[in-house]
Amino acid sequence: MAYKSGFVALLGRPNVGKSTLLNALTGHKVAIVTPKPQTTRQRIRGIVHEERGELVLVDTPGIHRPRTRLGYHMVRSAQAAAKDVDLVWHVVDLERGLHVEDRWVADVVRRVDAPAWLVANKIDRVSDWRVAVAPFRELAAYAAVFPVSALTGAGVGELKDAAFEALPEGPQMFPDDMVTDQAEDVWIAEVIREKVLELTREEVPHSVAVVVEEKVPRRADLTYVRATIYVERDSQRGILIGEEGRMLKEIGRRAREDLETLWGHPVYLELWVKAQRHWRDRDDWLRRFGYGLADR
Ligand SMILES: Nc1nc2c(ncn2[C@@H]2O[C@H](COP(=O)(O)OP(=O)(O)OP(=O)(O)O)[C@@H](O)[C@H]2O)c(=O)[nH]1
Numbered sequence: 532m533a534y535k536s537g538f539v540a541l542l543g544r545p546n547v548g549k550s551t552l553l554n555a556l557t558g559h560k561v562a563i564v565t566p567k568p569q570t571t572r573q574r575i576r577g578i579v580h581e582e583r584g585e586l587v588l589v590d591t592p593g594i595h596r597p598r599t600r601l602g603y604h605m606v607r608s609a610q611a612a613a614k615d616v617d618l619v620w621h622v623v624d625l626e627r628g629l630h631v632e633d634r635w636v637a638d639v640v641r642r643v644d645a646p647a648w649l650v651a652n653k654i655d656r657v658s659d660w661r662v663a664v665a666p667f668r669e670l671a672a673y674a675a676v677f678p679v680s681a682l683t684g685a686g687v688g689e690l691k692d693a694a695f696e697a698l699p700e701g702p703q704m705f706p707d708d709m710v711t712d713q714a715e716d717v718w719i720a721e722v723i724r725e726k727v728l729e730l731t732r733e734e735v736p737h738s739v740a741v742v743v744e745e746k747v748p749r750r751a752d753l754t755y756v757r758a759t760i761y762v763e764r765d766s767q768r769g770i771l772i773g774e775e776g777r778m779l780k781e782i783g784r785r786a787r788e789d790l791e792t793l794w795g796h797p798v799y800l801e802l803w804v805k806a807q808r809h810w811r812d813r814d815d816w817l818r819r820f821g822y823g824l825a826d827r
């Protein structure tokens with residue numbers, strides 16, 4: 532059997548389950564997942580290695596109407612990710628149904644040369660996926676429609692099989708043990724941001740960026756990590772620290788548990804919170820956080 536390899540871009544509006552699908556297909560927590568829209572801010576590759584080939588999935592920020600420079604860069608990076616891929620998946624949320632943002636995604640999908648598949652996610656939340664998917668079918672000339680639940684795994688195997696089938700023959704591009712192109716520090720910062728998103732509401736989740744400042748092995752069995760959580764206002768800083776530091780402690784506890792699970796040894800996580808006014812609209816800060824760079 533010929534070895535297949537290629538790229539698949541996962542496009543969709545925010546919160547439809549793109550990152551959940553990426554994680555389900557790779558079998559790793561490559562991207563963070565939260566119930567909040569606009570969780571993913573950068574393109575993230577996840578790599579599925581199998582004997583039959585290599586499937587490189589490109590997770591992207593949800594396409595929406597940007598209100599900040601950050602939002603603008605997010606949407607741009609999603610659009611850019613759709614170029615030079617072998618396949619595009621338009622991921623939609625059957626539970627919440629058709630939204631104007633799905634039309635904007637379809638506009639992007641129609642402009643790319645690669646074949647597009649409609650990936651109808653959250654089938655676990657609807658009684659009849661065929662009925663729920665009907666309004667989406669007309670958005671673009673989809674070459675195929677796949678009903679899945681990224682959460683339960685239903686249909687995900689079929690989607691993967693079909694993707695391998697569709698990929699061109701080609702060489703392996705990434706080492707066997709590489710499941711993502713995301714640097715480890717970035718992944719750590721993302722895990723911390725995930726906990727902030729879980730624990731905060733309204734504008735706070737959107738105002739948060741995390742930078743890992745230091746990561747050093749203290750002993751053979753302990754890693755020390757120091758990170759700064761940036762917010763936009765002093766009031767948000769107060770929320771993140773919480774009464775007697777309780778909120779920050781909880782963020783740290785949850786993040787530390789995830790890191791310890793992955794690394795299999797204790798972690799000492801030190802978190803700081805700083806306010807940086809309007810960082811979402813400042814290109815210098817966006818670059819510092821790694822958000823301003825053009826992808827691919
Ligand atoms: N019931 C159900 N929930 C799902 C499914 N897939 C994802 N979710 C949930 O939907 C929410 C959003 O999931 P994400 O994977 O973060 O969505 P996303 O498309 O990556 O979102 P952005 O990064 O904001 O663009 C989370 O609460 C997931 O647990 C599914 O198949 N069924």
Ligand SMILES: [Mg+2]
Pocket residue numbers: 549550551562563570571591592593
């Ligand atoms: Mg995401």
